[in-house]
Amino acid sequence: MSWLVQPRLVNDSFSDPGLYLDFRYGRRAILFDLGDVSPLSSRELLRVSHVFVSHTHVDHIAGFDRLFRLCLHRPSPLTLIGPPGFAEQIEHRIRSFTWNLLDESSVDFCLRAMDYDGYRLTRAAECHAREAFARRDVAPPVFPDGIAWMEDEFRIEAVALDHGIPSLAFALREVLQVNVWRAVLTEMDLAPGPWLNEAKRGVRLGLPDDHAIDLPSGSIRLGDLKHRALRVAPGQVVAYVTDAAPHGDNRPKILQLTQRADQLFIEAVFLECDRSLAVASHHLTAWEAGALAREAGVRHVTPFHHSARYLSEPDALRDELYKSFGTADRGAISA
Ligand SMILES: [Zn+2]
Ligand SMILES: [Zn+2]
Known part of the structure; x- marks a missing residue:
């Protein structure tokens, strides 16, 4: 099977969340979340055209500075999409730097930041290097409901989950x-x-x-x-779910988004026996994550975003998730 993208977690499962989706052709990549990206080389980061950020807790956005700095002399734009208020947060981050060395002779790198409310893009801003990254509001692209980005070959579906604040979950669906x-x-x-x-x-x-x-x-x-x-088959589906409270409102949204995904990357933060901690911090347990993967009929599931409290028993969350998923799918695609 020849896949459109090769997805892999940026970090080990106890470190910052993030998924790097490397296009097999075309020297391009997409990121889901932008926490610590130090395992990625500069060359890998320069391939990134779009970043979809679940929410702006620091473990999901701390890699912004490195990516942005690397892209400063790049002619192709960088598009960042996050939850409501995101474009403004990015603007504030950019304004915290001094840009007097940029002028009309600079490479005109363009950063685009957009808000997605769980149904559609509601706001978009462009910041150009030649304008010292002054914010320019533009009309956001219009896609069908539930789609955060769309191109000829794929679309990025997204839902807003409850994490005390909105946290976006994403699925890349290849068209064919x-x-x-x-x-x-x-x-x-x-x-x-x-x-x-x-x-x-x-x-x-x-x-x-x-x-x-x-x-x-x-x-x-x-x-x-x-x-x-040529042989035509249904396209690849890669889903990414993180930072979601373990309650009934999130379940149907997660199930719909991840339905029959080829690969699901899902947070497994606490063991089921520590469910009270999961509820208090609005995170999924490993058991619940495995059950969601099973009900959605996904082919492979890979857990991440483990709480540091389980560092002394590093396989416990993974084991619980696969027990709940109900298969011996231990060779999931994370390796
Ligand atoms: Zn969070
Ligand atoms: Zn988190």
């Missing part, structure tokens, strides 16, 4: 997965190249069979390629 039969390509005397990505994109967009795909020499009908050398 298009795989290539390499052997058939060879039979057809076609060498793989950038044109193949164009063809895959055409299939995802539902372009007609007559659509012509340009080859290094000549062209081919999309339909000829599709019916012989």
Whole structure:
């Protein structure tokens, strides 16, 4: 199976939350949460085009300064999306630095910050390096309800969970997965190249069979390629759920968002026997996280955001989650 993104936790499960979604093609990445990002290289961070931040507790946003600083001389924009009030918080963070060395000759790096209220983007601001990052309000993109970002190949669905404050949970849904039969390509005397990505994109967009795909020499009908050398399947789903109170209002939202995900990354902060602590701090227990994963029918589940109180028994939360999930799925994709 050829996946659109390769997701991995940024840190070990006792350290700051964060998921790095590396696109298999196109030198691009997305981040869910922006806590400590020191395990990521500068090269990996420079690939990040979009960051989706669950909420601004410091363990979910402390990596902002490093990412922002690295991007200062980058021509492509960086888009950050978070809960209500987020754009203003980012603006304040930027204004806490001095920018007198920037002028019209600087690379015009653009930072975009947007608020998402659980249903839609409600506010967007742009800050340009050439304007010393002065805030400029712009109209936020309009997507269908429940979608925080959308492109040709995928969409990012998001819900607002209760964590005492709103905490966003995210799912990347690939629109359609298009795989290539390499052997058939060879039979057809076609060498793989950038044109193949164009063809895959055409299939995802539902372009007609007559659509012509340009080859290094000549062209081919999309339909000829599709019916012989391409195989279309449902797309990849990667879900990320963190900082959610273990109560009835959050459950249906989590279940809907994570339904049949290929990979679910979910917080498992406390053991079920310490449920009172989970309730008091608005976090999930490992048992509840495993039960949610099972009910949502996910294929692989990976726990993270473990409380430091279990450092002396590092596998306890993981064990409880998998017991609740009800499978021997210990080889989850976190490795
Ligand atoms: Zn939190
Ligand atoms: Zn947290």
